[in-house]
Amino acid sequence: MATTTLAPATAAASDARDGRGEALRAADGTPLKRKLERTTRLSRLRAFLLVVPLLAFVVVSFLVPVGTLLWRGVSSPTFATHMPRTTAVLAEWDGRAVPGEAAFAALAADLVDARESRDIGKVATRVNRELSGTRSLFTRSARRAERIDEGPFRAAIIDIDEDWGELELWRAMKVASWSVTPAFYLQALDLQVEADGAIARLPEERQLHVSLFWRTLWMSGLITFLCLLLGFPVAYLLANLPLKYSNLLMIFVLLPFWTSLLVRTTSWIALLQSQGVLNDVFVALGLAADDRRLQLIYNQAGTIIAMTHILLPFMILPLYSVMKTIPPSYLRAARSLGADQVTAFRRVYLPQTVPGIGAGSLLVFILAVGYYITPALVGGQSGQLISNIIAFHMESTLNWNLAAALGGILLVGVVLLYWTYNRLIGIDNIKLG
Amino acid sequence: MVDVELSDAIRLCDEGLIEDIDHAMLPPAPDGTPPEEDFIEGALQPCAVATITWSTxxxxxxxxxxxxxxxxxxxxxxxxxxxxxxxxxxxxxxxxxxxxxxxxxxxxxxxxxxxxxxxxxxxxxxxxxxxxxxxxxxxxxxxxxxxxxxxxxxxxxxxxxxxxxxxxxxxxxxxxxxxxxxNLDLDLWVVPAGAPNRDAAMEFITFSTDTQRLADQAKYISYGPARRSSFPLVEADMQPHMPTNPENMEKALISDPLFWADYQEELNQRFNTWLLQ
Missing domain, CATH: 3.40.190.10 (Periplasmic binding protein-like II)
Incomplete structure (x- = not known):
């Protein structure tokens, strides 16, 4: 604010100086221009100091965690840290045939050390992510590797378990030994990297994430569309009804908005479940047979219904705030100039609500893409979204690297969407209330 | 302390996330049978002590x-x-x-x-x-x-x-x-590595896994005690509800923790993919 009010004054001061050929001075004798600059700088500094607490909060609680998590998506130092000798040998290895004595000697030494420092489980978990079924091979072999005193190590280790002679295992170890790895991002896209550097698709029975990303996108799109369809008339009524009705209506919109998310989700369970209110009504009306009740929840339908309801206020409120500013006289003018009801709406009213539609849709869509608790509770198997798989890897499998990679892709997707929106419609055109 | 399933106890122990447990601190059975023989198979782990058997x-x-x-x-x-x-x-x-x-x-x-x-x-x-x-x-x-x-x-x-x-x-x-x-499985006590009240936790493990205590918990819920010497102390009307009751054991599977440690990830992925199809 300070700069805008001062700018004309500065300009006036310099004009004045040009006119008279000497600088204007303030009461204490300093040139006016310099004094103005100092005041501006001071007020800027003051403004900055005022936002410092918020800035620090955002950096500490948002940017740093997001940054570290994104870094986790490509960082996997476990194997390289705890199996240093093997990692060094694997870096030289070309991946064509099972390596020789030197590699096995390094492996034996690393296994013993990793067991002593009790890190063998972490190493085993990492390799097991590349090649399933190898976890116990590591823990078991590490116990017995202690008894190998001297070479030849290759024979001794293969004697512990002949799986050590498998090329596939060594290739998995090579992939695991990269400290910075594309493996998790590739896995998040249903791809895998092989030891020779080639990238291949995962077998069909393990392709999970790409289809889940698509599902998340189309379901979020559908929910956004449904919110718009249901929210637009409500927002119109809110903006145009006499005050005493619109206030009451506003309370109906805000009351659920203020109610806990969990309460709203669980009340949908009570309403929609097969022994629930809605099905009971259908059966009583003869619309559904008692033994063939409709499955409205624990599937896609459940997620779509509950999420549309929960996200509806995020569509209505921006729409309302835009519609409130459209003078009713515009529509009347259109009518008086000969437009019929539909044309007046389509060519005069609707274009003016676009900032509200844009804001509401963007808000609902971005919230829907990352929604987690509602699909988890009412989604069953077909109504799960990508966020549920991310939560699954965070909480159940503890594969945070993969969770981070999935989250990273989601973040990039949302940013891309925002960017496209900005290019097409312009983010300045948005009105959030 | 934490109550975990067997496959988790083994993984946690491998990764050094829980304290070692000295089996010598555990009390013997009333007849003097040492704990190593009194506890059922798999119940004594280097970092964990089982309390109950339960089943899916x-x-x-x-x-x-x-x-x-x-x-x-x-x-x-x-x-x-x-x-x-x-x-x-x-x-x-x-x-x-x-x-x-x-x-x-x-x-x-x-x-x-x-x-x-x-x-x-x-x-x-x-x-x-x-x-x-x-x-x-x-x-x-x-x-x-x-x-x-x-x-x-x-x-x-x-x-x-x-x-x-x-x-x-x-x-x-x-x-x-x-x-x-x-599917039979075990629940075990573990102590997180570096727990502030480690000694008190160990004392509680010693107390809560003796013969009488393990038999007593079966008064409240139908999970079997992890000690053989506790079996006869379980009340008669609870016996038929125990997963380890011989009649219930005719076609029982003992859940294999090592299998799940090895294959959990792959089966999770395939399971989730199957759910999506």
Whole structure:
């Protein structure tokens, strides 16, 4: 604010100086221009100091965690840290045939050390992510590797378990030994990297994430569309009804908005479940047979219904705030100039609500893409979204690297969407209330 | 301290996240049998001590299948929607249901893990699950299973046996457990590495895993004690509800923690992909 009010004054001061050929001075004798600059700088500094607490909060609680998590998506130092000798040998290895004595000697030494420092489980978990079924091979072999005193190590280790002679295992170890790895991002896209550097698709029975990303996108799109369809008339009524009705209506919109998310989700369970209110009504009306009740929840339908309801206020409120500013006289003018009801709406009213539609849709869509608790509770198997798989890897499998990679892709997707929106419609055109 | 399942205890121990437990601190049985012999197989781990055996079973509601008609009796019946129509509750997690699917397909309990370690074996299990896929209601928390059964949302469900016992006894629900094909597992005490009150935690483990204490917990819920010397002390009317009761053990599978440590990730991925199809 300070700069805008001062700018004309500065300009006036310099004009004045040009006119008279000497600088204007303030009461204490300093040139006016310099004094103005100092005041501006001071007020800027003051403004900055005022936002410092918020800035620090955002950096500490948002940017740093997001940054570290994104870094986790490509960082996997476990194997390289705890199996240093093997990692060094694997870096030289070309991946064509099972390596020789030197590699096995390094492996034996690393296994013993990793067991002593009790890190063998972490190493085993990492390799097991590349090649399933190898976890116990590591823990078991590490116990017995202690008894190998001297070479030849290759024979001794293969004697512990002949799986050590498998090329596939060594290739998995090579992939695991990269400290910075594309493996998790590739896995998040249903791809895998092989030891020779080639990238291949995962077998069909393990392709999970790409289809889940698509599902998340189309379901979020559908929910956004449904919110718009249901929210637009409500927002119109809110903006145009006499005050005493619109206030009451506003309370109906805000009351659920203020109610806990969990309460709203669980009340949908009570309403929609097969022994629930809605099905009971259908059966009583003869619309559904008692033994063939409709499955409205624990599937896609459940997620779509509950999420549309929960996200509806995020569509209505921006729409309302835009519609409130459209003078009713515009529509009347259109009518008086000969437009019929539909044309007046389509060519005069609707274009003016676009900032509200844009804001509401963007808000609902971005919230829907990352929604987690509602699909988890009412989604069953077909109504799960990508966020549920991310939560699954965070909480159940503890594969945070993969969770981070999935989250990273989601973040990039949302940013891309925002960017496209900005290019097409312009983010300045948005009105959030 | 934390109560964990066996496969988790082994993983945590491998990764150095829990304290070692000195088995010498555990009290012997009243007759002097040392703890190493008194505890059942797998109950004493380098970093964990078991307290109970529990099992994943399936149970049905007698309102859906009354006593005067045909009632589910074998694990295969769970996967047979023609003979026993209706929704089934299943925990959304591959452990236990994969084993049950193979046993329903005729694999004897002792061969289940060998079969499940092969791709064909996993395909076989999913082929069984495909038969009931459209009728499954998934649950995640243990309390959901008896709730689904009581609400009539499902006619039968997999569950932890103690949860069904609770509903039978405390809420008088007409539930019936099918022990055929049950999956036995252990719950163990562990102490997180570097816990501030480590010594007090160890003292509590010593106290809570002696013969009488383990027998006493079976007064409240139908989970079996982890010590052999506790078996005879369990009250007579609780005996038939115990997963380790000989009658219930006829076709029981002991859950293999090493198998799950090895194959959990892959089976999770395949399970989740299968769910999506």
């Amino acid at each position: 079973i399936y149970a049905f509601n007698e309102e859906a299948f009354p006593e005067d008609g045909a009632q589910p009796a074998t694990i295969a019946d769970f996967f047979d929607t023609e003979a026993f129509p209706g929704k089934r509750g299943v925990r959304k997690w591959p452990k236990a249901i994969m084993e049950m699917a193979l046993m329903a397909d005729g694999v004897p309990p002792e061969e289940v893990y060998d079969v499940l370690a092969t791709d064909e074996g996993v395909d076989r299990a999913f082929a069984q699950l495909d038969r009931i896929k459209d009728d499954i209601v998934w649950w995640e928390a243990g309390a959901q299973a008896p709730q689904l059964l009581a609400d009539g949302e499902v006619v039968m469900t997999t569950a932890y046996n103690g949860r069904i016992y609770g509903a039978q006894v405390e809420e008088d629900q007409p539930f019936e457990i099918v022990w055929d094909g049950q």
